[in-house]
Amino acid sequence: MTRSMQRVAEVLAADPAGSAALTVTGLAERTGTSEATVVRTARLLGYPGYRDLRLALAALAAEQAAGRAPAVTADIAVDDPLASVVAKLAQEESRCLADTAAGLDTAQLESAVAALAAARRIDVYGIGASNLVGQDLVQKLLRIGLIAHAPADPHLAVTNAVQLRSGDVAVAITHSGRTTDVIEPLRVAFENGATTVAVTGRPQGEIAQYADHVLTTSSARESELRPAAMSSRTSQLLVVDCLFIGVAQRTYDAAAPALSASYEALAHRHSPR
Amino acid sequence: MTRSMQRVAEVLAADPAGSAALTVTGLAERTGTSEATVVRTARLLGYPGYRDLRLALAALAAEQAAGRAPAVTADIAVDDPLASVVAKLAQEESRCLADTAAGLDTAQLESAVAALAAARRIDVYGIGASNLVGQDLVQKLLRIGLIAHAPADPHLAVTNAVQLRSGDVAVAITHSGRTTDVIEPLRVAFENGATTVAVTGRPQGEIAQYADHVLTTSSARESELRPAAMSSRTSQLLVVDCLFIGVAQRTYDAAAPALSASYEALAHRHSPR
DNA sequence: CGCCGACCCGAAAATAGCTTTCAAAAAGTG
DNA sequence: CACTTTTTGAAAGCTATTTTCGGGTCGGCG
Numbered sequence: 001m002t003r004s005m006q007r008v009a010e011v012l013a014a015d016p017a018g019s020a021a022l023t024v025t026g027l028a029e030r031t032g033t034s035e036a037t038v039v040r041t042a043r044l045l046g047y048p049g050y051r052d053l054r055l056a057l058a059a060l061a062a063e064q065a066a067g068r069a070p071a072v073t074a075d076i077a078v079d080d081p082l083a084s085v086v087a088k089l090a091q092e093e094s095r096c097l098a099d100t101a102a103g104l105d106t107a108q109l110e111s112a113v114a115a116l117a118a119a120r121r122i123d124v125y126g127i128g129a130s131n132l133v134g135q136d137l138v139q140k141l142l143r144i145g146l147i148a149h150a151p152a153d154p155h156l157a158v159t160n161a162v163q164l165r166s167g168d169v170a171v172a173i174t175h176s177g178r179t180t181d182v183i184e185p186l187r188v189a190f191e192n193g194a195t196t197v198a199v200t201g202r203p204q205g206e207i208a209q210y211a212d213h214v215l216t217t218s219s220a221r222e223s224e225l226r227p228a229a230m231s232s233r234t235s236q237l238l239v240v241d242c243l244f245i246g247v248a249q250r251t252y253d254a255a256a257p258a259l260s261a262s263y264e265a266l267a268h269r270h271s272p273r
Numbered sequence: 274m275t276r277s278m279q280r281v282a283e284v285l286a287a288d289p290a291g292s293a294a295l296t297v298t299g300l301a302e303r304t305g306t307s308e309a310t311v312v313r314t315a316r317l318l319g320y321p322g323y324r325d326l327r328l329a330l331a332a333l334a335a336e337q338a339a340g341r342a343p344a345v346t347a348d349i350a351v352d353d354p355l356a357s358v359v360a361k362l363a364q365e366e367s368r369c370l371a372d373t374a375a376g377l378d379t380a381q382l383e384s385a386v387a388a389l390a391a392a393r394r395i396d397v398y399g400i401g402a403s404n405l406v407g408q409d410l411v412q413k414l415l416r417i418g419l420i421a422h423a424p425a426d427p428h429l430a431v432t433n434a435v436q437l438r439s440g441d442v443a444v445a446i447t448h449s450g451r452t453t454d455v456i457e458p459l460r461v462a463f464e465n466g467a468t469t470v471a472v473t474g475r476p477q478g479e480i481a482q483y484a485d486h487v488l489t490t491s492s493a494r495e496s497e498l499r500p501a502a503m504s505s506r507t508s509q510l511l512v513v514d515c516l517f518i519g520v521a522q523r524t525y526d527a528a529a530p531a532l533s534a535s536y537e538a539l540a541h542r543h544s545p546r
Numbered sequence: 547c548g549c550c551g552a553c554c555c556g557a558a559a560a561t562a563g564c565t566t567t568c569a570a571a572a573a574g575t576g
Numbered sequence: 577c578a579c580t581t582t583t584t585g586a587a588a589g590c591t592a593t594t595t596t597c598g599g600g601t602c603g604g605c606g
Contacts, residue, residue: 002583020328024564034585039565050564051592055293055331062332076518078525082386083379085518090374090511094367101363106356113355127542129412132405136506139402178544206544230514233409234507238363241503245349245358252351271451271479275554297593307556312594323593324563 001044004033008041012053017061024050089230096231099218100238109239112171112213113246115195116141119169122148123194125157125185126173129233133199134173137240143262144248144255154181161188168194173240175217175232177205186210199239201232215239274317277306281314285326290334297323362503369504372491373511382512385444385486386519388468389414392442395421396467398430398458399446402506407446410513416535417521417528427454434461441467446513448490448505450478459483472512474505488512 001009008031012019019027024035027050031038042053076088116122122141124134134150141148151157164170170189174182177200190196190210198211201218208214217235248255274282281304285292292300297308300323304311315326349361389395395414397407407423414421424430437443443462447455450473463469463483471484474491481487490508521528 004584023562025562028585035564036566036585037583040584055328058328058332059335062335063338065336078522080522082382082515082519085522086374086377086379086382086511086515089514089518090370093511093514094370097363097367097370101359104359106359109355109359129409132409132412136402136405139405176543180542180544183544233510237506237510238359238366241362241366242355242359245362246355249351249353249358269453270449271453271456277555296591301556308593309556309595310554313555 004031004037005041005044007031008033008038009045012041012057016057016064020054020057020061092231093234096218096234097238100235103216103218104239104242105214105216108213108215109242109246112197112215113243113250115169115197115213116146116171116243117247117250119146119167119195121164121168122146122171123157123160123164123168123185123189124148124150124171124173125161125182126150127152127154127179127181130173130175130179130182130236133233133236133240134171136237137171137244140244141247143259144251145258146247146251154184157181157185158188161185161194162192164189164192164194166193166195169197170194171197171199171243172207172211173199173236174207175201175236177202177207183207183210199236201235215243277304277310278314278317280304281306281311282318285314285330289330289337293327293330293334365504366507369491369507370511373508376489376491377512377515378487378489381486381488382515382519385470385488386516386523388442388470388486389419389444389516390520390523392419392440392468394437394441395419395444396430396433396437396441396458396462397421397423397444397446398434398455399423400425400427400452400454403446403448403452403455403509406506406509406513407444409510410444410517413517414520416532417524418531419520419524427457430454430458431461434458434467435465437462437465437467439466439468442470443467444470444472444516445480445484446472446509447480448474448509450475450480456480456483472509474508488516 008027011027011031022030024038028035028038039050042050045053047053047056076085080088122138124138126132126134131150131152135152138148138150149160151160161170168189170186172182172186177198183206186196186198186207187210190212195213196211197213197215198207199215199217200207201216202208203214203216217232217239248259281300284300284304295303297311301308301311312323315323318326320326320329349358353361395411397411399405399407404423404425408425411421411423422433424433434443441462443459445455445459450471456479459469459471459480460483463485468486469484470486470488471480472488472490473480474489475481476487476489490505490512521532
């Protein structure tokens with residue numbers, strides 16, 4: 001890149017919004033160069049001409065203004081001030097949600113929901129952080145009158161799985177897709193004829209062998225300071241929420257009254273006012 | 274607005290991104306009108322000409338693509354197709370994260386982190402969905418070598434709380450801020466001289482009386498089909514993650530090795546490959 | 547029912563903005 | 577220092593946008 005082109009590029013980078021408001025001539029003046037140079041710079045940046053660069057610039061400016069600023073995109077560091085930690089975390093989880101939503105196979109989700117809505121009994125397997133996600137699902141399913149369990153104990157999980165049969169549903173939640181303590185009960189459920197669902201970040205992993213329906217969670221890398229399931233948990237929760245809402249929609253006539261009943265039953269557990 | 278101008282406006286509204294890619298002539302053809310009409314429409318919409326409308330269009334499209342789309346903002350309905358449920362959920366939770374991050378008091382967070390990092394022992398109180406959030410925090414704190422508990426049983430919580438004294442920390446998590454089973458143990462901890470932290474959507478609620486530091490979660494309304502803690506859970510998890518990262522940063526020298534040790538210890542629990 | 551006026555519309559001229567060309571200037575090279 | 581290569585801006589050329597203007601349509605009124 002030549003000297004005068006650099007000058008143009010600098011101005012563009014420094015103030016995309018302002019540059020988008022200028023014509024070729026205006027930008028040439030502002031950078032102390034000529035129209036030709038501006039156009040050449042636009043070409044170098046990969047656009048067919050200045051017109052298109054300008055559109056892209058406007059889009060970029062809007063995107064930044066909309067908050068998803070590529071400004072705070074870096075990893076969380078040891079010496080980040082807390083305010084920046086908050087911003088970065090919120091942004092990463094937000095991105096994770098978008099990724100998950102984009103990558104979720106609606107057809108698989110649909111089948112899984114149908115199976116859950118019709119299930120006689122539902123088992124959810126997960127260990128560690130994934131178990132908490134499973135319990136979250138179970139708590140919600142219980143509230144709309146379904147029968148569901150999320151054993152935290154792997155032995156208990158397997159003994160539960162043995163009881164399942166056709167018409168029952170087993171859901172396994174594991175980010176890695178190869179947690180043996182979770183694969184095992186799902187395999188047992190699968191072999192007993194239950195409908196099986198896997199919620200995993202590795203749809204090719206071993207767990208998929210025993211799953212009738214696979215729901216893919218986002219598998220964004222985790223940095224040193226964000227260990228053990230932060231983005232994977234966010235992603236799993238979104239999937240689980242979708243499952244729940246889907247089931248609630250399909251069993252609405254039973255679910256709605258059950259839901260209000262559970263609210264009322266808990267009312268006196270809150271202090272007045 | 275005249276008929277042919279409406280036609281133009283409709284196309285613009287229906288597909289801002291696509292329209293931004295077209296020239297006046299292109300758009301005139303596509304809407305079956307003339308260049309003049311397109312320009313007139315742009316004027317009517319408040320722009321000096323089509324050129325500027327086009328820039329605004331590109332900006333709008335980028336903004337929508339950036340996720341904060343004002344597109345799907347409606348409530349989730351009983352007859353929504355699953356694809357739309359996924360999109361709406363992801364977007365709402367995303368918005369919830371942004372709201373929480375914006376409303377979080379960094380100073381309070383800072384004090385809470387300092388207390389946690391120095392704590393001899395940490396108790397986390399929460400019931401139902403909030404208990405799961407508490408367990409999530411505890412699991413992570415344990416991984417970096419801290420001593421933490423999140424009793425699900427309210428009696429156990431109180432008996433735990435009695436053991437706390439100055440230098441210990443108690444964290445209470447409740448969306449409503451008036452769940453008696455959570456207020457009670459926090460009160461006991463508070464009276465025993467422990468440092469107390471409340472994570473709640475109602476910073477004015479009863480729980481705040483017994484809290485040295487209050488962290489506010491987003492209190493977005495929950496619609497009929499999104500009951501019991503969806504956005505509140507998302508919000509709580511973000512706060513809890515911030516607490517964890519803050520503590521991990523401040524105890525980095527001890528936290529980092531503890532973290533890797535916990536990874537290694539779990540390695541053989543995964544199938545090979 | 548037919549005439550008149552107001553408004554809407556698009557073709558084409560006019561203009562502004564973008565792109566290309568080309569020769570001079572600058573920078574590098576033997 | 578002479579020569580080659582690269583960079584640069586002025587100006588010509590072209591495209592896209594804007595304006596103008598006259599034909600067409602609709603509703604009101606005699």
